[in-house]
Amino acid sequence: MSSEAVVPRPHYDSRAVAQDVPVKEPPVVGPDVPLPSSGSATAGFRSAKYSPAEWFSNYHSILQQAATNRRHAGSIQRASKALYQDAEAATLQTQAEGTRLLGERLQEIHHWKSELRQHIDRLLAHTQALSALKTRLEKALDATETPYAIATDNLNCRARRPGPDLVRDTVEEELLKEVDLIRSVQALLKRTLAQVVSQIKMNRDAKQMLELDWSDKYQAYNLDDLSGGYSNMSPDTRHHPSSASVQDQVCNSTSWTRFTQDNLSKALQEEQASNSLRLLVERVLQDTTHDLRVQCSSVDRALSQRCAELIEAKTQLEAKLAQILEQIAAQERSIVATQQAIHNKEAPLRVAQSRLYLRSLRPNMELCRDEPQFSLEGELRQMDATLASLRQQLSEARGSLSHLEESRITIEKDIRCKTHSLFIEREKCVTHRQRYPTVSTLSGY
Incomplete structure (x- = not known):
């Protein structure tokens, strides 16, 4: 067994090292401190033990570290409580604001x-x-x-x-x-x-x-x-992490x-x-x-x-036609009367001419122009003039009758024309125009 003094090993608090707490060095044992004896009774047991000073230093360090950790934990707890209270209030306020804005x-x-x-x-x-x-x-x-x-x-x-x-x-x-x-x-x-x-x-x-x-x-x-x-108690809400991303195509209010x-x-x-x-x-x-x-x-x-x-x-033409027909009838009667008058002058003419002819046969001095001769000549001249007038009148009457006939034909033709025109105007046009649409039909009803 060696008689040399055994130096105690330094003490390290593993929790303090883990928490970055500075580790206090153990007190250095001065030379005046008597070393423990190295008797044969302690041989093999001294190297793993601490001194009382180390023991006191160790548990005092533990107490100080625990107090420090306790104070630090308290401050963190107070800060955490204030933080989650503020976060809860802010969340509730933001949620209420969102609900109000949604409303x-x-x-x-x-x-x-x-x-x-x-x-x-x-x-x-x-x-x-x-x-x-x-x-x-x-x-x-x-x-x-x-x-x-x-x-x-x-x-x-x-x-x-x-x-x-x-x-x-x-x-x-x-x-x-x-x-x-x-x-x-x-x-x-x-x-x-x-x-x-x-x-x-x-x-x-x-x-x-x-x-x-x-x-x-x-x-x-x-x-x-x-x-x-939706509320915090709604069971059908889920996480949608990408829903808060703003899209470039989204319009503004x-x-x-x-x-x-x-x-x-x-x-x-x-x-x-x-x-x-x-x-x-x-x-x-x-x-x-x-x-x-x-x-x-x-x-x-x-x-x-x-x-x-x-x-x-048409009425005027028909009236004029009636007058023309009457005039034609009268003119025909006048022609007949004139012809009869001419015919009636034949016998007196023959008598007068016969008398003059016979008296022209008188012999010699008896053929004289006596009063009967003048009378017969005057009668013959008068009858010739009368016959000429009657013939002239007959010719004029016949010409007038021809004109009357022409007028009759023209009037009858014009009456037929007017009748046809009236049929077209009244029976064709006027009757057809009765089918003209009414006001309501022309208005689209």
């Missing part, structure tokens, strides 16, 4: 949904009204075919009037005006119908945009309503509001255009119907006046 967002979405719904209903009503006007325009356009057929048929019928009555009168001028008016009305109705069809298409496009916007807001409202119903406002502004423009077009169509139908009926009345008045003129002319 305001729901109100805003509901407001815009209501606006969209109102304009959708208005566009639907305007479109239905324009569709009804489109049907009326189509019916009115179809109804103009009847007046056009009537007017052209009247012109064709009147073209078959006999020569003397084939005149460009007031009726023909009014019929030509009616044909031109019907053509212009048809062109106007076609243009108006095209405008109505175009406006219906634009209304439907605007309505589709509003419906898409309304559908998006309907889904967004349901999602935000469901989101606002200003563009979101402007998008709906633009759609509503477009819808309002289409509503105003539809309303103006409805008023225009109503006015067009009213004006065209009024113009067609006024022109129809003008044609009817001209036809009535023309029929009255034909009837009056």
Whole structure:
């Protein structure tokens, strides 16, 4: 056994080293401190033991480290408590603010949904009204075919009037005006119908945009309503780590509001255009119907006046024909009487001529121009003059009778012409014009 003094090993607190607590060095044993004896009784047991000073230093270090750790843990606990209390309050406040903002967002979405719904209903009503006007325009356009057929048929019928009555009168001028008016009305109705069809298409496009916007807001409202119903006790919430990432394509509130406002502004423009077009169509139908009926009345008045003129002319011709026939009969009787008078002068003429002939046979001095001779010569001259006058009168009477016959033929021909013209005007034109469409039909009802 060695008699050298055994040096005690330094003490290290493993917990202090782990916690970075500075380790106090053990007190150095001075030379005056007597070393323990190295008797044979302690041989093999001294190298692993501490001294009392080391023992005191060790547990005092433990106490100090425990106190330090306790104070540090207390401060951490107080800081943690304040932190989670503040975090809890902030979380509750943020969650309440989010719930409030979701509620305001729901109100805003509901407001815009209501606006969209109102304009959708208005566009639907305007479109239905324009569709009804489109049907009326189509019916009115179809109804103009009847007046056009009537007017052209009247012109064709009147073209078959006999020569003397084939005149460009007031009726023909009014019929030509009616044909031109019907053509212009048809062109106007076609243009108006095209405008109505175009406006219906634009209304439907605007309505589709509003419906898409309304559908998006309907889904967004349901999602935000469901989101606002979530609470910390909701069992169907889950973690979605990537949901908070901001996307580049997401719009902001200003563009979101402007998008709906633009759609509503477009819808309002289409509503105003539809309303103006409805008023225009109503006015067009009213004006065209009024113009067609006024022109129809003008044609009817001209036809009535023309029929009255034909009837009056026919009546006058018939009266004149009766007078001509009476005059022809009288003239024929006068011719017969004149012929009889001429015939009655034959016997006196023969007597006078016979007397003169026989007296011309008197002999010698008896053949003298005595008073009987002068009387017979005067009688013969008078009878010759009378016969000449009667023959002249007979010739004039026969010429007059020929002229009367010509007048009779002309009047009868003109009466037949007037009768045919009156048949065309009254039986063809007037009767056909009774099929003229009514005001309601021309208005598209």
